[in-house]
Amino acid sequence: MSVRRILKWSGLALLGFFGLVLLSMLSIHITMGRDIAATFAVDGELIVVPSDAASIEEGRRQAQLRGCFQGCHGRAAEGAVMIRLFDGTRVVAPNLGHIAARYSLEELERAIRRGVKPDGTSVLRIMPSEMLSTLSDEDLGRIIAWLRTQPEDSDELPDSRYGPVARIMGFVFKRQFGTVLAAEAITQEQLAPHGMSATIPRGRYLAETVCRECHGNDLHGTPDGSSPSLSMVTAYSRDDFETLMREGVAMGGRELGLMAVVSRSRFAHFTDDELNALYSYLNSVDSWFD
Numbered sequence: 001m002s003v004r005r006i007l008k009w010s011g012l013a014l015l016g017f018f019g020l021v022l023l024s025m026l027s028i029h030i031t032m033g034r035d036i037a038a039t040f041a042v043d044g045e046l047i048v049v050p051s052d053a054a055s056i057e058e059g060r061r062q063a064q065l066r067g068c069f070q071g072c073h074g075r076a077a078e079g080a081v082m083i084r085l086f087d088g089t090r091v092v093a094p095n096l097g098h099i100a101a102r103y104s105l106e107e108l109e110r111a112i113r114r115g116v117k118p119d120g121t122s123v124l125r126i127m128p129s130e131m132l133s134t135l136s137d138e139d140l141g142r143i144i145a146w147l148r149t150q151p152e153d154s155d156e157l158p159d160s161r162y163g164p165v166a167r168i169m170g171f172v173f174k175r176q177f178g179t180v181l182a183a184e185a186i187t188q189e190q191l192a193p194h195g196m197s198a199t200i201p202r203g204r205y206l207a208e209t210v211c212r213e214c215h216g217n218d219l220h221g222t223p224d225g226s227s228p229s230l231s232m233v234t235a236y237s238r239d240d241f242e243t244l245m246r247e248g249v250a251m252g253g254r255e256l257g258l259m260a261v262v263s264r265s266r267f268a269h270f271t272d273d274e275l276n277a278l279y280s281y282l283n284s285v286d287s288w289f290d
C-alpha cells in the first residue's frame, strides 16, 4: 500500500472514531436531559405539623442530624451553590425557609420523602430522599415545623443546570452521582411503614435515616470504598463509638475526613439513648458477614 493510501485510510478511521465519540456524547446528553426533565405522578401525604416551641426545637435537632443545615443547603439552610463546573453545570441547594414557605404540606412531604418536586420532576439523587423516605411522620412533621420558622429571603440563588460534563459523569457513575432519579429508586416497600414501629427498632430507624446518605442503602458502604461498611462498628467498643460520633475521632485515635466533619456538626447532637440504640443495632445486623 502506498503511503498516500495509508494516510487516507487512517485519516478516515480517525474521523470515524471522533464521529462516533461525538454521537455517543450527544446521545448521552439527550438521554440524561430526558431523565432530568422526567415527571412522576406521585401524591404527597398530609402530615401533622406541630407548632409548640419544644417540637420546633426538636425539629431543628432532627434536621441537624440529617444535614439539612451546616451542609449542602448552607450554614443556616439559606441555600448554596454546591457545585460549579467549567461546562456551565451549577448544582444549587435551595433556601429551605423559602421552599417551606411556598410549598404546601403535601408538596413538602412529597419533595422530602418521595423525591418529587411540585412540578413533578425529581430532586435527583443529589438530595438524599432515599434516606429520608423512611423518616417517621412525627420527625418529618417536626422538621417541617422548624423549617417554617426559617427566614425566607436570601440572596437570589440561580436554578440548577447540568452541562455536558455533569451529564456524562451522571451516566457513567449512575450509582454515585446525580442523575439517577431519586423518585425511581424509592420503592413502596421503603415508604411503608414510615419510621419507627414495633418491628423497626430505633437503632435501625436512625441508621436508615441518618447514615444511609453516605454508607449506602444497605449500610455496606459505597462501591468505590470512600465510605466503609458500617460492619466496622462491630470492632468498636461503646466508648470508642461515642468518641467517633461526638468528636469525629476513629478507633485508635485516627483523624478522619468527611466523617469527622459530619460527626462534629451533626452526630454530636445524638442523645445518649440514641447512641445506645444505634450501637446495639449496628452490632446486631445479621447480614454483615454473609
Ligand code: HEC
Binding pocket: 207, 210, 211, 212, 213, 214, 215, 226, 227, 228, 230, 232, 233, 244, 250, 251, 256, 257, 258, 259, 260, 262, 267, 278
Ligand atoms: C456525609 C457522609 C457521611 C454520613 C452521613 C455518615 N458517614 Fe460515616 N463515614 C463517612 C466517610 C467518608 C467515612 C470514611 C472516613 C472519612 O473519609 O472520613 C466514614 C467512616 C465511618 C466509620 C469508620 C471509622 C473508622 O474506624 O475508620 C464509621 C464506624 C462510620 N463512618 C459510622 C457512621 C455512622 C454510624 C453514621 C450514621 C450515624 C455515619 N457514619 C454517617 C461519611 C459519612
